[in-house]
Amino acid sequence: MNTGLSEIRINQEGYAAGLPVSAAVLATGPVTLKNAAGETLRVFSFDPPRTDPASGDQVTLLDLGLLEPGDYELGNESGFRRLTVRPGIWDRVTHALIKGLYYQRCGCDLSPVHAGPYAHPACHTAPALDWEDRSVRRRITGGWHDAGDYGKYVGPGAVTVAHLLYAWKLFPQGCSGPLNIPESGNGLPDILNEARYELDWILQMQRSDGAFRHKLTKALFAPFIMPQDDHEPEYLMPLSFCATGDACACLALASRVYRPFDEAFANRMLLSARRAWDWLQAHPDFIPFMNPEGVRTGWYRGHGDSDDRFWAACELFAATGEKQYQEAAEKLFLAGQQLTQFGWADVAGLGALCCIFDLKENAGDVLGMQLRGELLRQSEEALTLSSASGYGTGLAPDRYVWGSILPVMGGAMAMIMNTLLTGRQDMRNAALLQWHYALGLNALDLCFVTGFGERSVLHPHHRPSAADGIEAPVPGLISGGPNNKICFPQTKEKLGEDIPPAKYFLDETPSADTNEIAIYWNSPAVFVGAYFNALSRS
Numbered sequence: 001m002n003t004g005l006s007e008i009r010i011n012q013e014g015y016a017a018g019l020p021v022s023a024a025v026l027a028t029g030p031v032t033l034k035n036a037a038g039e040t041l042r043v044f045s046f047d048p049p050r051t052d053p054a055s056g057d058q059v060t061l062l063d064l065g066l067l068e069p070g071d072y073e074l075g076n077e078s079g080f081r082r083l084t085v086r087p088g089i090w091d092r093v094t095h096a097l098i099k100g101l102y103y104q105r106c107g108c109d110l111s112p113v114h115a116g117p118y119a120h121p122a123c124h125t126a127p128a129l130d131w132e133d134r135s136v137r138r139r140i141t142g143g144w145h146d147a148g149d150y151g152k153y154v155g156p157g158a159v160t161v162a163h164l165l166y167a168w169k170l171f172p173q174g175c176s177g178p179l180n181i182p183e184s185g186n187g188l189p190d191i192l193n194e195a196r197y198e199l200d201w202i203l204q205m206q207r208s209d210g211a212f213r214h215k216l217t218k219a220l221f222a223p224f225i226m227p228q229d230d231h232e233p234e235y236l237m238p239l240s241f242c243a244t245g246d247a248c249a250c251l252a253l254a255s256r257v258y259r260p261f262d263e264a265f266a267n268r269m270l271l272s273a274r275r276a277w278d279w280l281q282a283h284p285d286f287i288p289f290m291n292p293e294g295v296r297t298g299w300y301r302g303h304g305d306s307d308d309r310f311w312a313a314c315e316l317f318a319a320t321g322e323k324q325y326q327e328a329a330e331k332l333f334l335a336g337q338q339l340t341q342f343g344w345a346d347v348a349g350l351g352a353l354c355c356i357f358d359l360k361e362n363a364g365d366v367l368g369m370q371l372r373g374e375l376l377r378q379s380e381e382a383l384t385l386s387s388a389s390g391y392g393t394g395l396a397p398d399r400y401v402w403g404s405i406l407p408v409m410g411g412a413m414a415m416i417m418n419t420l421l422t423g424r425q426d427m428r429n430a431a432l433l434q435w436h437y438a439l440g441l442n443a444l445d446l447c448f449v450t451g452f453g454e455r456s457v458l459h460p461h462h463r464p465s466a467a468d469g470i471e472a473p474v475p476g477l478i479s480g481g482p483n484n485k486i487c488f489p490q491t492k493e494k495l496g497e498d499i500p501p502a503k504y505f506l507d508e509t510p511s512a513d514t515n516e517i518a519i520y521w522n523s524p525a526v527f528v529g530a531y532f533n534a535l536s537r538s
């Protein structure tokens with residue numbers, strides 16, 4: 001099953017000085033660590049490897065401890081793998097994950113100066129039609145293409161922006177470098193410049209009554225053509241409760257972040273957030289978004305909006321200090337929230353980030369002590385899962401879903417929050433294993449970020465990467481990774497029934513089910529990367 005793959009699995013981008021070095025070994029005999037001169041530094045012998053439940057691999061997770069900066073080789077008679085250890089080693093990949101969002105920009109030229117060979121003219125510039133009233137046309141510009149397709153969705157976009165803004169608030173040293181984007185040098189950190197591109201679009205998606213449209217897409221997914229060649233009409237789709245809650249939360253958060261740089265922009269966002277909240281208050285009974293008849297683009301159906309309302313209430317309380325928002329957030333928290341969820345389907349973890357790291361001592365007892373205790377309790381699960389995995393991956397074998405990279409990164413975010421509160425090194429080290437997973441320490445021996453690592457994803461389900469005539473995919477995009485839960489028939493036909501979940505993956509363009517990219521998978525990886533990048537530079 002692993003024919004041709006190395007018996008040594010590593011973070012293919014290298015390791016940071018000052019943080020423990022780990023590798024997975026698929027061998028029964030000892031492995032040797034050598035220095036750059038080829039001298040043996042240490043021989044690791046270990047107990048018989050155990051079976052990793054998610055991959056079926058016989059594997060040992062090796063802790064090499066702290067290594068001095070330098071180049072090393074780790075291996076056995078079957079071959080050696082080079083390990084590089086130095087401070088700031090993840091700076092490039094972390095910033096590339098942010099720049100990956102620039103390549104998703106819609107409605108503007110990507111110039112050769114900023115996009116190199118991936119430059120292309122502006123796309124999707126025609127006015128959009130209102131799905132519910134075709135006599136209405138509106139010019140709505142900007143935003144990021146959501147994923148492998150060219151749709152733009154408010155909820156997923158709001159979540160992506162929030163990951164970036166919290167990464168910047170908590171770990172600015174890890175993610176504030178220049179990105180070579182059109183706004184570079186304007187006095188704002190580029191991560192905030194990039195996030196603003198989406199915020200400006202989100203603001204345009206609000207209706208006059210305060211609710212937000214769910215999405216701006218075609219009726220059907222475009223074929224595999226470049227975005228500027230996609231001329232099918234775009235539609236402003238109906239409102240949704242989840243989009244309204246998520247936009248409300250994200251704009252209230254952004255109003256705090258951007259206030260020191262642009263007060264008018266901050267005020268506009270806060271006003272928009274308040275209007276969205278008022279709409280939610282006037283519409284207490286959740287109605288799920290349904291794709292209108294004839295529409296087949298992304299559904300992003302939430303199963304409720306308690307988490308969206310909770311996050312929104314937290315952010316509005318933090319932005320205004322007003323009691324009405326505090327009381328709403330407390331009530332929604334006490335109704336039960338999954339504080340370790342950070343994706344579009346459940347956003348309560350973003351509310352927890354707000355309470356713990358923004359509101360802090362102003363949170364009050366419920367959103368303070370009580371919520372912190374709940375986060376500490378819930379985040380234990382990710383550590384338990386990581387400990388049970390042969391590769392240290394914090395994902396249960398039956399949770400390799402479409403976009404499994406999201407729960408892996410979400411687990412890392414929860415463990416990082418725990419570490420920031422408690423200083424626990426076991427939590428930090430387990431979170432680090434999830435970062436290593438994304439960059440190659442996994443059952444596929446694959447770096448999931450395009451353009452990085454010795455063996456990285458080459459054929460993501462991403463229209464520009466397939467249609468631009470350039471062999472290498474657009475860089476800095478993270479693949480969703482293995483998924484055996486909801487698969488295409490052709491994926492099942494190729495992989496069969498016997499492939500274990502952590503290997504249920506095809507590096508092939510048509511396999512959206514295992515190898516799509518998405519803005520909201522890049523962004524939690526930015527959060528995790530920013531934390532470890534900041535640590536490794538300090």
Ligand SMILES: [Zn+2]
Nearest residue numbers: 106107123124
């Ligand atoms: Zn576009």
